[in-house]
Amino acid sequence: xxxxxxxxxxxxxxxxxxxxxxxxxxxxxxxxxxxxxxxxxxxxxxxxxxxxxxxxxxxxxxxxxxxxxxxxxxxxxxxxxxxxxxxxxxxxxxxxxxxxxxxxxxxxxxxxxxxxxxxxxxxxxxxxxxxxxxxxxxxxxxxxxxxxxxxxxxxxxxxxxxxxxxxxxxxxxxxxxxxxxxxxxxxxxxxxxxxxxxxxxxxxxxxxxxxxxxxxxxxxxxxxxxxxxxxxxxxxxxxxxxxxxxxxxxxxxxxxxxxxxxxxxxxxxxxxxxxxxxxxxxxxxxxxxxxxxxxxxxxxxxxxxxxxx
Amino acid sequence: xxxxxxxxxxxxxxxxxxxxxxxxxxxxxxxxxxxxxxxxxxxxxxxxxxxxxxxxxxxxxxxxxxxxxxxxxxxxxxxxxxxxxxxxxxxxxxxxxxxxxxxxxxxxxxxxxxxxxxxxxxxxxxxxxxxxxxxxxxxxxxxxxxxxxxxxxxxxxxxxxxxxxxxxxxxxxxxxxxxxxxxxxxxxxxxxxxxxxxxxxxxxxxxxxxxxxxxxxxxxxxxxxxxxxxxxxxxxxxxxxxxxxxxxxxxxxxxxxxxxxxxxxxxxxxxxxxxxxxxxxxxxxxxxxxxxxxxxxxxxxxxxxxxxxxxxxxxxxxxxxxxxxxxxxxxxxxxxxxxxxxxxxxxxxxxxxxxxxxxxxxxxxxxxxxxxxxxxxxxx
Numbered sequence: 104x105x106x107x108x109x110x111x112x113x114x115x116x117x118x119x120x121x122x123x124x125x126x127x128x129x130x131x132x133x134x135x136x137x138x139x140x141x142x143x144x145x146x147x148x149x150x151x152x153x154x155x156x157x158x159x160x161x162x163x164x165x166x167x168x169x170x171x172x173x174x175x176x177x178x179x180x181x182x183x184x185x186x187x188x189x190x191x192x193x194x195x196x197x198x199x200x201x202x203x204x205x206x207x208x209x210x211x212x213x214x215x216x217x218x219x220x221x222x223x224x225x226x227x228x229x230x231x232x233x234x235x236x237x238x239x240x241x242x243x244x245x246x247x248x249x250x251x252x253x254x255x256x257x258x259x260x261x262x263x264x265x266x267x268x269x270x271x272x273x274x275x276x277x278x279x280x281x282x283x284x285x286x287x288x289x290x291x292x293x294x295x296x297x298x299x300x301x302x303x304x305x306x307x308x309x310x311x312x313x314x315x316x317x318x319x320x321x322x323x324x325x326x327x328x329x330x331x332x333x334x335x336x337x338x339x340x341x342x343x344x345x346x347x348x349x350x351x352x353x354x355x356x357x358x359x360x361x362x363x364x365x366x367x368x369x370x371x372x373x374x375x376x377x378x379x380x381x382x383x384x385x386x387x388x389x390x391x392x393x394x395x396x397x398x399x400x401x402x403x404x405x406x407x408x409x410x411x412x
Numbered sequence: 413x414x415x416x417x418x419x420x421x422x423x424x425x426x427x428x429x430x431x432x433x434x435x436x437x438x439x440x441x442x443x444x445x446x447x448x449x450x451x452x453x454x455x456x457x458x459x460x461x462x463x464x465x466x467x468x469x470x471x472x473x474x475x476x477x478x479x480x481x482x483x484x485x486x487x488x489x490x491x492x493x494x495x496x497x498x499x500x501x502x503x504x505x506x507x508x509x510x511x512x513x514x515x516x517x518x519x520x521x522x523x524x525x526x527x528x529x530x531x532x533x534x535x536x537x538x539x540x541x542x543x544x545x546x547x548x549x550x551x552x553x554x555x556x557x558x559x560x561x562x563x564x565x566x567x568x569x570x571x572x573x574x575x576x577x578x579x580x581x582x583x584x585x586x587x588x589x590x591x592x593x594x595x596x597x598x599x600x601x602x603x604x605x606x607x608x609x610x611x612x613x614x615x616x617x618x619x620x621x622x623x624x625x626x627x628x629x630x631x632x633x634x635x636x637x638x639x640x641x642x643x644x645x646x647x648x649x650x651x652x653x654x655x656x657x658x659x660x661x662x663x664x665x666x667x668x669x670x671x672x673x674x675x676x677x678x679x680x681x682x683x684x685x686x687x688x689x690x691x692x693x694x695x696x697x698x699x700x701x702x703x704x705x706x707x708x709x710x711x712x713x714x715x716x717x718x719x720x721x722x723x724x725x726x727x728x729x730x731x732x733x734x735x736x737x738x739x740x741x742x743x744x745x746x747x748x749x750x751x752x753x754x755x756x757x758x759x760x761x762x763x764x765x766x767x768x769x770x771x772x773x774x775x776x777x778x779x780x781x782x783x784x785x786x787x788x789x790x791x792x
Contacts, residue, residue, distance in 0.1 A: 311465050312498035315569075316512035316559070317486040326511075330502040 152392065159385035173386035185363060186370045192279055193350055193366060198343040200287045202336060205294025209302055222299065226292035233352030240285045241357055244271040275363035282364055285353050294339050301335035302328065334405065341402045348394055367391050414476030414566040414599060415441045416462055421471035423457050431457050432623040442597040446614035448604055454623040459569050459603045463492050475566060491560035492569040496576065497552045499544040506540040509558045530561040550581045561596065568600040574609065586612060607647050619643050641788040644704050644781055650736060652781070653755035654745040655703045667691055669703050671721065676742035678721050684778035701791055702745065704781035710757035713772040722772045725765055726754040734761050739771055
């Protein structure tokens with residue numbers, strides 16, 4: 104966000120330079136226009152960030168300076184390392200799955216007659232809140248010991264086929280994947296809609312040219328279509344990355360971070376509100392912030408490049 | 413190298429309308445054939461059928477000895493130049509041209525060699541590393557041509573490749589394509605709606621209207637002996653003038669056509685080949701015919717009184733080397749969509765002609781075209 108604000112002022116001063124009025128007056132007007140935005144950013148963004156950074160260097164009750172002690176705790180405690188590892192798993196698996204399924208579905212629905220209906224059906228989960236979706240999936244994943252009537256849909260189905268019922272949400276290792284599946288279910292539709300629009304913007308004659316040039320459908324897809332929509336794929340993927348870095352609600356509602364499913368945002372919440380450790384919580388927030396910055400920077404650079412073109 | 417043959421080819425869409433009806437056409441080996449016609453006449457559809465981008469509803473299509481109805485575009489060994497160039501925007505000029513060769517797994521050195529050769533021929537060697545969006549329209553056009561040339565295909569297909577260029581560049585590229593065909597004589601099918609392009613580029617021209625070939629022939633044949641009213645009106649710029657007339661025989665048996673009625677009646681005595689053809693036929697006296705006169709078959713009458721037409725000058729366009737005079741002549745068939753209400757005459761630039769004056773023009777009666785009003789076919 105900080106860098107967006109700086110780009111605003113950058114534009115304003117550029118305008119001032121190219122204008123015909125005296126430079127000093129131009130500069131004054133530029134500050135006037137940019138001023139409110141700068142003020143808002145300073146009060147609601149820069150100050151909290153700096154304050155969080157500050158808190159992360161203090162003890163649990165913010166009474167004594169501890170240096171980087173909080174960060175050392177994060178990177179040495181096996182519990183907190185697992186939190187980081189889980190977040191990484193979410194990040195990689197969630198992004199790949201949503202973008203991959205989104206793209207595949209976008210390509211497939213492009214060729215069927217009931218495209219509108221199919222797209223709507225896949226997009227609908229987007230309109231459900233994280234909490235709602237998590238509750239729905241908690242029912243889907245419900246588990247009764249083997250031999251009893253299964254009340255969860257998934258276990259009911261797999262036991263019908265002779266498999267043993269799984270306790271999806273309480274089995275460490277399995278639970279993470281079960282939770283990521285909820286996210287994928289919710290967000291594949293979003294990826295699909297945006298990628299579908301990009302696919303439709305690829306001119307038909309370019310695809311025909313590729314066909315005449317001797318490309319089969321796979322070559323057309325991977326060597327023509329995908330490179331042509333790659334800017335959109337990157338935007339969708341970075342949106343997913345930012346979403347996934349902040350993932351909280353699904354875990355809070357389903358497992359509460361137990362059974363090896365804790366992630367940074369959840370852990371931050373626990374440290375702050377359950378254990379009253381504002382130092383460690385702030386350190387976790389700082390890590391989250393640092394992780395988002397490269398993605399944001401990349402995205403903004405892309406936006407600027409698009410603007411130049 | 414191969415010929416292309418359409419045998420009783422039809423194209424129908426869902427609503428049952430025929431876009432192409434019973435198309436029979438052979439494009440000879442190494443020939444440059446132009447498909448020309450107004451928009452919606454089916455010319456692009458025919459071209460896309462050769463490319464395999466459009467399904468054939470009925471009939472057979474051959475490239476060489478092979479029936480290609482069910483052959484995928486990639487296996488037809490054809491190259492196509494699209495109206496909007498259809499370059500791959502994410503690839504450099506080199507990669508655009510090399511794409512088809514890479515797909516065929518040619519050795520890298522071969523690919524570079526062929527691309528360089530084509531680029532030299534087209535004068536785009538300096539742009540090989542650029543992206544299409546960094547090129548001008550004319551340069552993109554050349555890349556599109558280059559992409560087709562490097563393939564060394566059996567058949568070139570070109571779908572209105574010049575329509576996005578400005579007038580000057582169009583004339584230049586037209587000459588370039590013609591020269592290219594001389595250097596690399598590959599069977600070429602070229603689609604255009606522009607009859608000037610057709611006349612200047614084609615070895616032969618097929619005029620299409622409403623999915624039916626109206627006439628197939630050399631540019632000269634089409635110009636001098638158009639098979640029907642449509643071809644007569646479509647080929648030539650400005651287009652041929654038409655008149656409602658009656659065909660009668662004079663006392664000596666010589667055929668004449670009468671244009672206009674009463675005081676405005678004019679008599680043109682047929683001469684030359686048309687006269688011979690008509691003389692050989694038994695026709696009812698006073699039979700209605702449509703007379704076609706090319707604008708350049710008019711001349712200022714001077715003292716002549718025979719074989720003339722008189723009308724009122726409506727518009728005069730000075731072109732420097734000549735002037736186009738639009739004259740309202742009684743008996744003229746002027747389409748309602750025409751820009752002026754007169755027949756066109758090409759006259760010398762120095763002639764002093766005023767608006768609304770009565771002007772008498774001499775007609776070269778060796779160059780009259782006669783058409784049957786009922787069938788619109790050439791009257792022979």
